[in-house]
Amino acid sequence: MNDSGIPGSPVHDRRMAELVAAALDLPPDRRARFVAEQSVLDPELPADFGREALSLIDASTDAGDFLSGVTKGALIDRVARDCADARGESPGSALGPYRLIEKIGEGGFGSVFLAEQSRPVRRQVALKIIKLGMDTRQVIARFEQERQALAMMEHPHIARVFDAGASPTGRPYFVMELVRGRPITTFCDDRALSIRDRLHLFILVCDAVQHAHLKGVIHRDLKPRNILVSASENAEPADSGTGGAPTPKIIDFGIAKAVTGKLADETLVTEASQFMGTPEYISPEQVGTWGGGGYQGNTGDGVDTRADIYSLGVVLYELLTGITPLAAAGLRSGSIADMQLFIRTVDAPPPSACIADRRDQLPSLAAARSIHPSRLATRLRHDLDWIALRCLEKDPARRYQTAQALAFDIARHLRAEPVEAAPPSLRYRAARFARRNRVAVLLSAIVALGLIVALAGTSFGLTQARRERRIAELQADRAQKTADFLRTTIEGVGPGVALGRDTELLRGLMESAATRIAAGEMAANPQAEVELLLTIGMTQSELGQHEIATATLTAAWDAAQRLWTGDHPTKAACVNGLGQAKAHLLHSEAAALVAEGLEMRRRLFPGDHPDVASSINNVGWVAASLHRLDDGEAAYRESLEMRRRLAVGRDDPLLALSLHNTGALLGVRGSNSDSEALLRESLDMFRRLHPREHPSVATGMFTLALTLRKLGAIPEAEALLRESLAIRRVLYKGDHTLVELSLYHLAALLLETSGDEATEALAMATEGAAMSLRLKGRFGDRTWKSLLLDRHIRRDEHHLAEPIARALLAETFERDGSKPSATVAKAMATLGAVLVPLGRLEEAETNLAAALQMRRQLYKKEHTDIASTMANLADCLHKRGRRDEALALVRDAAAMASRTAAPTQAARRRVEAILAEIESARPPPSSDPAPHP
């Protein structure tokens, strides 16, 4: 009998094991029968053999996951080797001429020992022993390839690799320059180095990497642990306490390549946390070559010098923010495949955004960088963001192509120069170009804006919400930069200069830009949108396109109201600008809009403030253009005083402008000597601020001339008008309302003063009238007609005056209809006055009577014009034989004139002359014969 019958015997248990295992291979419903059959087959099995088997089977199936996770065995193998290694090479043992002294570090590939070299020279070195499990011959062979290049590398910031060999147990080792130092990130934190100092240190590292690349050596494993920094030894501790200039040294150059190769793949596949840490410093193409994918490099395995650039970018990022980009992007350790995908596809947030996201760590991060917490994110914004992200581009072709380029860009940043990594905003590109040709820059900026705005609207075919958000942020940022640039350029150029050239093109471009913006193409950044619309609208307004400006500014105002519910400076600027544009068009809402802007600005900026002064000035200007001269003068004075205070004794263009506006208004109101004083002051300031050929200088001269004329200072007025005209001709080169205006006033003055010899004046009038027709169209030359008409009337050339007067009246009717207006009244009164001396009394009376009635309706009170018309009508009636009527009328007229006009005024003198004439005229013979006594 065999032992199988004995429970507990090896044979018995063997049989039991076989039976249980076989039964478990069968589907559950067949097991019981199988067991029964098998146990019956062998009579030597004990009676309860089957029952025992079944109970085991049941227990097994009920156990579920029990012991299901048993590992595959690689673990113990490796660790066994580890321990064998550690024992084989330990302090005291020797490897050739190197005697191990103590272990100083543990890395992914092996251990690092401090060793003493005895031959050929005595010195202390670092000896790195690579773990078992790597094919030693291959490792050594690969190292030999690098050895030549490594031997030629001599750089103060690269640790030398002296030698390589194999231990008796077959493990490769490398002998390197001993570097005592801390990882660069730790070093910087310990010393609380500022951003600037960190960057200086980093530049040294880039320099070293560049040197290596030039020798054809790629590091492939750059990370803080491989960039050790020490304070140099030969410094006096007493001075700054930091012990001297920090010196970085990059270690393990050339080793990574020798050791890795296939190994990198394996170690990533298996327990990454055991051997390499999370692969945060590895470039996407290094990750990507495993399992396919990744970008094509030029070294066959897809990895070239730009992989080192990426790693440098990670280190830079960490120096700036305290964490690696992948951690900032949310890398969680997960399956290897997940991590690889993450590295290859997810973009890190810009350093400044990363800081902003980590509020709770901000105090310690800022302290480690010797900067105030509130300023850290700002410090990193723009330049450093762009530089870091450019290093981290997934596509190597988009990174810096050399470490030197990276270093140079950082250096540019440190010198506050534009960096190359900046996105294609115009600010950097155009900085130098702008000085050469400002208008061309403006035009190209607007065209570029159109392109950028167009691009901002396209979709990038995004697949991940995070990328979308990042790109949207970058777009918004780009839009903001463009808007800033445009605004400063436009404001700087000034329409005064731009006006002289290519206004058509400029207007067209601005209009198309405004339309596209209003159509929603800058939705990514509503604030930039508002600012840009505002700038364009204001420029259009200054170019004289008030209708279009109104449309643009209305869009800006609407958008501003949607964006900000309360007060905001930009919002105030919108409503103010819109009010100004509408005032040019004489819209009744203009005053309310400008007033709203002023109130908002008063709330935003209590006390003296340029924006408030500007708004007050605009209120005044709107009031004046609506003929509310009291309000206008008050506002101008207030704005002027505020600007005086703000200017604190300096010349300021806005102060000069206020002086001018106030002086001009006073002139209109008749306060001529006050007007003169202010206008002189403003003209002097304009002259100091601007070159001679400048619109403000021309306008200053012009306005002063008008006042001087009223004061009777004719020669100076004439000189100023001539000069103003000359400047304007130069500035505007052809037809322009301001040239015409100068022509007009100069011609008017000359006509008045030159008597018969008015050749020049008449020539000007001809030119002016023609220009006016070209500029304004059919009725454009009305003022010129009036000018000539006045001259003819003054010279009693009624026959010459009559056709002009008729034409004027006809044109007025055609243009304005017959509804009551000052212009219609004037035309009728003038024609009437002209017809009287010509003897066409009936028609004259009709006109004059109508004019009088209209004027009474319009003025609603006494006025010199009414008195004039009354006097002329009286004259007419007198000539028609109705002396009593005429006398009564002219007496009233004279009385009115004495109240409304100064004695010297021409109109009043004329009324008095008519009075005298009628009074002194002998009554006509009565129609009834009187009885003779």
Added chain:
Amino acid sequence: MNGERPGHTLSATALVHEAFTRLGTHPALGGAAAIPGSTPYATFMRAAAEAMRRILIEHGRARSRLKRGGLGRMRVPLNTIRDVAQLAGGGEGDDHAEQIVALDDAFRRLEMHDARFADVIRLRFYAGLSVAETAQVLGVSERTVNVDWTYARAWLARDLKQLDAS
């Protein structure tokens, strides 16, 4: 790695390292033991596996004592005992200590019943060897290892289940 610190977790790696360190002074061991298939390797592995088991038990018993102040048979849900790394790597407030202890009790009973089957558990579960490696160490075929493993596992399951009943 010098000794156990109660209250801290013990990772699988640490476990193995500890084992090897304890065995480190054995003259028969050394570089040669790293060569699979050799006799020294087998010896080494078996010893190492046992050492690992003992370390784990110490760990578990120490924590179990801390928690409940005495030994006692207890019920463990079998699903929760999957591999040594999981047992060794338990965190605060879990029942791994109890599981370790319970499993060990069962294991010792198995060992008394048939040492060969206990070997397979020791090498595969406690030391984490693969089927092939276990076959090498034990000098048997892989099929045998699989059969033995199946039986041993069922036996332990039944043993632990029976605790419920008592």
